[in-house]
Amino acid sequence: MVKVVGVKFKTAGKVYYFDPADLEVEIGTNVIVETARGMEFGTINMAEKEVHPSEIVMPLKKIIRIADEKDCKKHRDNVKKKERALRLCQEKINKHKLEMKLIDVEYTFDNSKIIFYFTADGRVDFRELVKDLAGVFKMRIELRQIGVRDEAKMMGGIGTCGRSLCCHSWLSEFEPVSIKMAKVQNLSLNPTKISGICGRLMCCLKYENDVYMEMRKGLPDNGERIKTPDGMAVVVDTNILENNIKTRLILEEGNKEKDRQEKLSTEFYNYKKEEIKRLGKGKKKKRNDDLEELDGELLAEIKDLLKD
Known part of the structure; x- marks a missing residue:
């Protein structure tokens, strides 16, 4: 150790x-x-x-x-000198007509180098800019291109919650965030509602994801058939936090040969996770249907492998 x-x-x-x-x-x-x-x-x-x-x-x-x-x-x-450095760099950017947005500047403690952070849509040829800046500051110049999340982290701001951005105030490292997290938490998939000021998915979607995933275990998917105390039913919606499963009872089974759809109740019935039983037939049925579409010879080989 x-x-x-x-x-x-x-x-x-x-x-x-x-x-x-x-x-x-x-x-x-x-x-x-x-x-x-x-x-x-x-x-x-x-x-x-x-x-x-x-x-x-x-x-x-x-x-x-x-x-x-x-x-x-x-x-x-060094912190005080940042304002002047930003102003001079922006003047040089305007002079060379470069398509880049200056975000921040940082002096190393020993003043051996100055680092300028910027965002841009693509690659930027800033060789002439570096020469001009080196002539002004008389030290090593580094221009570093950053992403939109890093821009928000440096600039700061107020999130939709009304508080200072997590990435600017305390979050030291970004963690992967996916749209699946929003789906699990039953959030609106409207980009304007689940995106931060950086334009990417909000980091806070990650905070409660593990809890939602744990509570979601055993809950059926929408459209899945389940067995309830009142009979067979089809899941319409689930509320993870309230442990509530919203269903419609199956009044009459459908018939594939006669192309008849199953008849469902007009009323909704709510159950807890402990009150229902998942049949697990939906996925198996879909798998069998997919296998039937395969070539007959290939299907035989697959069945032999499954037996082994």
């Missing part, structure tokens, strides 16, 4: 592991560390603990020192 502490460089940024060495640091302590970008000013976010070597990206670098007042002042000065 290896002793590490967690360091953050931004409020909602990732946590990086560093070796505390012989320094006594607590959560909230400002420190100076060495990264791939050079010397950086960070804040202890996770107290000292032991982790398995597999969780560490080697080589594990040590904390150089606890930040003093001079270091804190230098960090504050």
